[in-house]
Amino acid sequence: MVEIGSLVSSLPNRPLPVPAVEELEEHDAIVVSEVLLTEETSTGPVTVQFALVTGTVGIIMEYVPGDGWTVIERASSDEHSPKELLLTLSIESIKAGIEDDDTAARNNQNDGI
Numbered sequence: 001m002v003e004i005g006s007l008v009s010s011l012p013n014r015p016l017p018v019p020a021v022e023e024l025e026e027h028d029a030i031v032v033s034e035v036l037l038t039e040e041t042s043t044g045p046v047t048v049q050f051a052l053v054t055g056t057v058g059i060i061m062e063y064v065p066g067d068g069w070t071v072i073e074r075a076s077s078d079e080h081s082p083k084e085l086l087l088t089l090s091i092e093s094i095k096a097g098i099e100d101d102d103t104a105a106r107n108n109q110n111d112g113i
Helices: 004-010 018-026 082-111
Strands: 032-041 044-053 057-064 068-076
Touching (some): 018 044, 044 082, 057 082
Antiparallel strands (some): 032 044
16 A cells, blocks of 8 residues: 555655656556646656545645645545546546635735725
């Protein structure tokens, strides 16, 4: 079983090359490793957000400059398949992004008063 905390602490303090994220699936306990967001660099695309699913736990990791890799979404279930966990994570991440955008828009409106 993959310990999420040890996984997070083992990641380098930088965005990961896309193939490095894809290779995480080679680990026996990792069922799905999906690149969600990349940035283009002079050496090629790097991953700044990815989803990782074990048998019963799924997380979305995001690279934050200065803070390193951070778990931004987490879901667990013994009742759902890994792909269903990935879908749940994706939906929750989208909802959080919409809420953040709404909060920022309200703050901008209040600044103009």
